[in-house]
Amino acid sequence: MPSVLLCYASHDGQTRRIAERMAARVAAHGGRVELTDLSERQPTAAEVEAADAVAVVAAVRYGHHLPPARRFLAAHGARLAAKPVAAISVNLTARKPEKRSVTGSVYLRKWLKQTGLRPQVAEAVAGKLDYPRYAWFDRLMIRLIMKITGGPTDPGVTIEFTDWDAVDRLGDAIARLADQPSGAS
Numbered sequence: 001m002p003s004v005l006l007c008y009a010s011h012d013g014q015t016r017r018i019a020e021r022m023a024a025r026v027a028a029h030g031g032r033v034e035l036t037d038l039s040e041r042q043p044t045a046a047e048v049e050a051a052d053a054v055a056v057v058a059a060v061r062y063g064h065h066l067p068p069a070r071r072f073l074a075a076h077g078a079r080l081a082a083k084p085v086a087a088i089s090v091n092l093t094a095r096k097p098e099k100r101s102v103t104g105s106v107y108l109r110k111w112l113k114q115t116g117l118r119p120q121v122a123e124a125v126a127g128k129l130d131y132p133r134y135a136w137f138d139r140l141m142i143r144l145i146m147k148i149t150g151g152p153t154d155p156g157v158t159i160e161f162t163d164w165d166a167v168d169r170l171g172d173a174i175a176r177l178a179d180q181p182s183g184a185s
C-alpha cells in the first residue's frame with residue numbers, strides 16, 4: 001500500500017481542513033496517510049525516508065509560509081529531493097485563479113527558490129478570510145491588503161474562498177505521486 005506523509009502548517013485552521021480533505025482523498029485511493037501537524041511534531045528523517053511521497057501544505061502570513069513548514073523543509077531538503085513531493089501554498093491571493101500556479105503565485109515561486117524544492121505538484125489554494133477572528137492589527141493589515149487587491153474590506157465578514165473541487169483534485173494528484181514506482185523521477 002503506497003504511503004504519503006502529508007504535513008501541514010496552519011495558524012487559524014483552514015490549512016488544517018484543506019490537509020484533512022486531501023488526506024481523506026488519498027485514503028479513498030487506497031493509500032496510507034500520515035497526517036502531521038508540523039507545529040506539534042516534526043517528522044523524523046526515518047519517517048520522511050519511509051514515505052513513498054511527501055506533501056507539504058502551508059499557510060502564508062505576511063508574505064511567508066509559516067515557520068513550522070520552513071523548519072521541515074530546511075531539515076529534509078536533501079531527502080525530499082529524492083522522492084515525489086507536492087507543495088501546496090494556502091493564501092488569500094489565490095482567490096484569483098491566475099494566482100494559483102507557480103508562474104502566477106509569487107509565494108510559490110519564492111518558496112521553491114528559497115527551499116530548492118522541485119515538487120512534481122505545486123499549487124496555491126485560496127484560504128479563508130475571517131475578519132472577526134483577527135486581532136485588531138492583523139485585521140487592519142488584511143483590510144489594507146484587500147483594499148489594494150480589490151477584495152472585501154467589511155470588518156464583519158467571513159468568507160471561505162477555498163475551492164474544494166481543486167483541493168480534491170490535488171488530493172488525487174498526491175495519491176498518484178505515491179503510486180509512482182520508487183526511483184521514478
Ligand SMILES: Cc1cc2nc3c(=O)[nH]c(=O)nc-3n(C[C@H](O)[C@H](O)[C@H](O)COP(=O)(O)O)c2cc1C
Nearest residue numbers: 010011012013014015059062063091092093127128
Ligand atoms: C495575519 C495574517 C496575515 C496574512 N498574510 C497573507 C499574505 O501575506 N498573503 C496572502 O495571500 N494571504 C495572507 N493571509 C491570508 C491567509 O493565508 C489565509 O487566511 C489562510 O486561510 C490562513 O490559513 P490558516 O487558517 O491555516 O492559518 C494572512 C492572514 C492573516 C490572518
